[in-house]
Amino acid sequence: MALMYTIFAMNTLKSSFPLNAWYAAAYDVEVVNKLLPRTICKQKVVMFRKTDGSVAVLEDACWHRLLPLSMGHLEGDEVTCGYHGLVYNAQGRCTHMPSQETLNPSACVRSYPVVEKYRFVWIWPGDPAKADPALVPDMHWNDDADWAGDGKLITVQCDYRLVVDNLMDLTHETFVHGSSIGQRAVAEAPFVATHGDRTATVTRWMDNIDAPPFWAGQIKQSLGYVGPVDRWQIIHFEAPCTVNIDVGVAEAGTGAIPPGGNNGDPALSDRSRGVNGYVLNTITPETDGSCHYFWAFARNYCLGEQRMTHQLREGVAKIFREDEIILEAQQRAMDERPDHAFYNLNIDAGSMWARRLIDGLIAKESTTEGTRNGVNARPAAAVIPIRAVG
Ligand code: FES
Ligand SMILES: [Fe+2]
Numbered sequence: 001m002a003l004m005y006t007i008f009a010m011n012t013l014k015s016s017f018p019l020n021a022w023y024a025a026a027y028d029v030e031v032v033n034k035l036l037p038r039t040i041c042k043q044k045v046v047m048f049r050k051t052d053g054s055v056a057v058l059e060d061a062c063w064h065r066l067l068p069l070s071m072g073h074l075e076g077d078e079v080t081c082g083y084h085g086l087v088y089n090a091q092g093r094c095t096h097m098p099s100q101e102t103l104n105p106s107a108c109v110r111s112y113p114v115v116e117k118y119r120f121v122w123i124w125p126g127d128p129a130k131a132d133p134a135l136v137p138d139m140h141w142n143d144d145a146d147w148a149g150d151g152k153l154i155t156v157q158c159d160y161r162l163v164v165d166n167l168m169d170l171t172h173e174t175f176v177h178g179s180s181i182g183q184r185a186v187a188e189a190p191f192v193a194t195h196g197d198r199t200a201t202v203t204r205w206m207d208n209i210d211a212p213p214f215w216a217g218q219i220k221q222s223l224g225y226v227g228p229v230d231r232w233q234i235i236h237f238e239a240p241c242t243v244n245i246d247v248g249v250a251e252a253g254t255g256a257i258p259p260g261g262n263n264g265d266p267a268l269s270d271r272s273r274g275v276n277g278y279v280l281n282t283i284t285p286e287t288d289g290s291c292h293y294f295w296a297f298a299r300n301y302c303l304g305e306q307r308m309t310h311q312l313r314e315g316v317a318k319i320f321r322e323d324e325i326i327l328e329a330q331q332r333a334m335d336e337r338p339d340h341a342f343y344n345l346n347i348d349a350g351s352m353w354a355r356r357l358i359d360g361l362i363a364k365e366s367t368t369e370g371t372r373n374g375v376n377a378r379p380a381a382a383v384i385p386i387r388a389v390g
Pocket of ligand 2: 172
């Protein structure tokens with residue numbers, strides 16, 4: 001593989017995200033008949049579940065004097081502002097003003113397109129006319145009878161793209177997660193990075209290795225197998241911020257590795273003697289320096305074992321805590337040295353493609369299109385230059 005020698009411009013390190021995209025705003029269970037405030041892509045919103053079970057998302061600022069509506073109260077499907085009592089319906093239109101009968105026709109707050117899918121509540125912070133529900137990233141493993149699992153939301157004090165970088169290069173498992181999923185073979189095995197218009201994929205197969213502690217336990221518990229394994233990690237990125245990782249191990253030599261290895265067709269992989277999981281991640285920018293990181297781990301074995309679901313969720317949470325410490329320390333170090341230039345290595349190929357795709361979406365919005373549609377225009381982020389030198 002050519003050594004990629006790349007410097008990325010510093011303004012790509014500032015927080016930057018497209019607005020015309022679906023972003024996970026909450027886990028479904030978080031949203032009940034109660035006001036839930038959250039900042040999504042630097043926009044303050046308030047969410048609540050309506051009496052018909054669907055979710056409403058409004059701008060969290062009263063039209064009258066900007067008091068956050070989340071400080072008011074919800075009655076049925078209507079929100080009463082906690083300052084002077086203006087009432088808004090679930091579409092954001094004012095339905096009552098104290099001491100006057102005529103309602104000012106401009107009295108409304110913004111309401112956001114919302115879709116509930118794969119156990120997440122997704123909102124579209126950009127141009128509502130472009131909010132096509134078919135564009136919600138595929139995370140079906142989180143809500144599928146053939147898979148079992150659960151996850152959590154953590155708020156991480158870093159640019160969301162640092163989390164994407166982290167997930168696109170699993171070499172870090174060797175050094176950050178040595179007691180669970182990390183092993184030398186991950187850092188040493190070759191991988192292949194490919195990309196499409198909105199997606200990037202990193203494929204890595206490890207042939208006939210000792211399973212790391214986590215996977216050794218899973219295949220033993222599920223299939224009673226102890227011995228060498230073939231291991232895989234296939235990382236699927238979908239712009240701007242969703243990363244689903246197909247992971248697992250199978251008894252060595254039973255056909256899990258497709259002909260052609262990293263360049264082979266995963267559909268030809270026989271995993272019948274193995275255990276398969278999906279690490280599901282979608283990372284929503286909160287501010288320039290913080291993000292809501294929604295993750296879940298779904299498995300296709302021991303589906304009825306609720307105790308395993310609980311143990312896996314807590315175990316994976318511990319692993320992700322190791323990442324959180326690294327990512328927040330990295331963000332602090334970057335904030336202290338805002339002019340530092342970064343070089344990319346071979347291992348950064350996946351994250352470079354992810355960032356290119358993100359930058360492409362941002363650049364598209366910062367042309368006249370964004371301004372014309374009234375979407376907050378922002379300066380174009382520089383595309384990361386890539387130069388192969390060896
Ligand atoms: S600020 Fe909400 S009613 Fe006055
Ligand atoms: Fe990690």
